[in-house]
Amino acid sequence: MNWMDLLLDLDGYSIIGTVAFAVSGYLLGVRKHLDLLGVVIVTLLTAIGGGIIRDMLVGRMPMVFLDNTNLVVIALTVLLAWLVRLHKRENEVLTKLFIIADSIGLVAFSLAGAKLGVEFHLNAFGVILLGFVTAVGGGIVRDMMVNDVPFILHKDFYGTVSIVVAALLFVLSRFGWDHLLAVQLVFVAGVALRLLAHWGE
Amino acid sequence: MNWMDLLLDLDGYSIIGTVAFAVSGYLLGVRKHLDLLGVVIVTLLTAIGGGIIRDMLVGRMPMVFLDNTNLVVIALTVLLAWLVRLHKRENEVLTKLFIIADSIGLVAFSLAGAKLGVEFHLNAFGVILLGFVTAVGGGIVRDMMVNDVPFILHKDFYGTVSIVVAALLFVLSRFGWDHLLAVQLVFVAGVALRLLAHWGE
Amino acid sequence: MNWMDLLLDLDGYSIIGTVAFAVSGYLLGVRKHLDLLGVVIVTLLTAIGGGIIRDMLVGRMPMVFLDNTNLVVIALTVLLAWLVRLHKRENEVLTKLFIIADSIGLVAFSLAGAKLGVEFHLNAFGVILLGFVTAVGGGIVRDMMVNDVPFILHKDFYGTVSIVVAALLFVLSRFGWDHLLAVQLVFVAGVALRLLAHWGE
Numbered sequence A, B, C: 001m002n003w004m005d006l007l008l009d010l011d012g013y014s015i016i017g018t019v020a021f022a023v024s025g026y027l028l029g030v031r032k033h034l035d036l037l038g039v040v041i042v043t044l045l046t047a048i049g050g051g052i053i054r055d056m057l058v059g060r061m062p063m064v065f066l067d068n069t070n071l072v073v074i075a076l077t078v079l080l081a082w083l084v085r086l087h088k089r090e091n092e093v094l095t096k097l098f099i100i101a102d103s104i105g106l107v108a109f110s111l112a113g114a115k116l117g118v119e120f121h122l123n124a125f126g127v128i129l130l131g132f133v134t135a136v137g138g139g140i141v142r143d144m145m146v147n148d149v150p151f152i153l154h155k156d157f158y159g160t161v162s163i164v165v166a167a168l169l170f171v172l173s174r175f176g177w178d179h180l181l182a183v184q185l186v187f188v189a190g191v192a193l194r195l196l197a198h199w200g201e
Helices: A003-031 A036-058 A069-083 A092-119 A124-145 A156-174 A180-200 B003-031 B036-057 B069-083 B092-119 B124-145 B156-174 B180-200 C003-031 C036-057 C069-083 C092-119 C124-145 C156-174 C180-200
Strands: none
Touching (some): A003 A036, A003 A069, A003 A092, A003 A124, A036 A092, A036 A124, A036 B036, A036 C156, A092 A180, A124 A156, A124 B124, A156 A180, B003 B036, B003 B069, B003 B092, B036 B092, B036 C036, B092 B180, B124 B156, B124 C124, B156 C036, C003 C036, C003 C069, C003 C092, C003 C124, C036 C069, C036 C124, C092 C124, C092 C156, C092 C180, C124 C156, C156 C180
């Protein structure tokens, strides 16, 4: 087991996920006709809200308060989305790309949250909840703010993927099998599961 | 004063409360036509959400991430509720049983939260808020998620019972009277108060 | 730089802000026809909710659990508001006074939150978010509870003032210019900005 390698790798996926989540928050804010500050809040909540709630749960200073990487990624993403007027476009290739990036984000964030739970020696519930909250917590708060019933309460095979992936990481860690290759297999299987569920709906 | 005995005792009540709160979350989720994951989220929020928020407030790792007792109780409760198809039944004895269990939960959770505040040497507000949040915080977040105005903002003599009970524990602790017998008297008085309020409405 | 002097000073402003925020919460609760407990919850959330969320974010015990000053201020404010039946009055002088007090509160709370971020050596995002959450976090949770879309998502130049003020404090602290006079200039400029924005709308 070499968490360092894993971290480096998952970070790559996490950045793709951050991009996808920032885009999804940006589109929602614009389509709800929020003003500039509203769009910024909704975008940040979607992209980093889950990580902040996760850090609050385990009682550590939110990572995003100390490290600027994600913030720069989000700023560039939103700037680009705005420059290409993404909220006015709709085409199939773009939609597919977005779904794939969002699935990568979902699974990468779930694994990152679950990993933290494993490092804190939490029980299965704690590991799964941290994975779940990291991946979907920001979106839930966002939906609560703009008065939607959280998507997660209606979109069945989205949150479930997060739970399955985090549960697998927990099981792997209990058996000492959580080395890089195994985790990457879980990652690929999770993304495949989400995409199959999406296109099978 | 022997907190250990008290803890053992309150735990007994807390388990009855956890059962009642899990049932109430389960019924709400089913009646709102949520999918399986939605029902699980709403049930968990109702039964353990308050305790998690309380632990976040005082900055400690949520107990439910380390100890499985409550989770097993909730799983068995929901399984049983589903097996007997509780959401399709309505009869008077069941309703009465449920009200009594819910009142026991309300008071036991309030005392457990307030006790933590006393142990941290908080002021009256802190002790009362921890009691209140433990007892009704999960239900508030649940109602916010499914877009109801939280029941607590409309159902007067529910949250008030939690506040009265926690305030009594604070006063007892200030005078050094918070031994087992006194706390149990507060417990009985709290449950009686809630039941009188309910049947007097 | 003498944080102690600054603290003493900002505390004076913070108390005016607490009064204004308590009044605003009280009026909202009464106008929404909440019962007594509902009005108390909404008032407390508006006046101290932001500070509690800020303390949860940085993982420290909420100050209001240890110190009674703000609670006494809020209790006296609400008592007075109720005695003069403030919720039945509407006149221009009162409205102007309220706007000024609310602007002072907004800026004082933003500076107090940002100051905490500077003390924890957070990045610009952390400093700004702590300022923002301290000033408007309670109001956001309150609006989410009573099912309004948070005012902050619609009222542009309110949250923006909080962000500008906190960002200025961050810049000052980076250059070592965050002594009392500079911070007081930021305070005055922030209040002026908010009032100009309000009366220019």
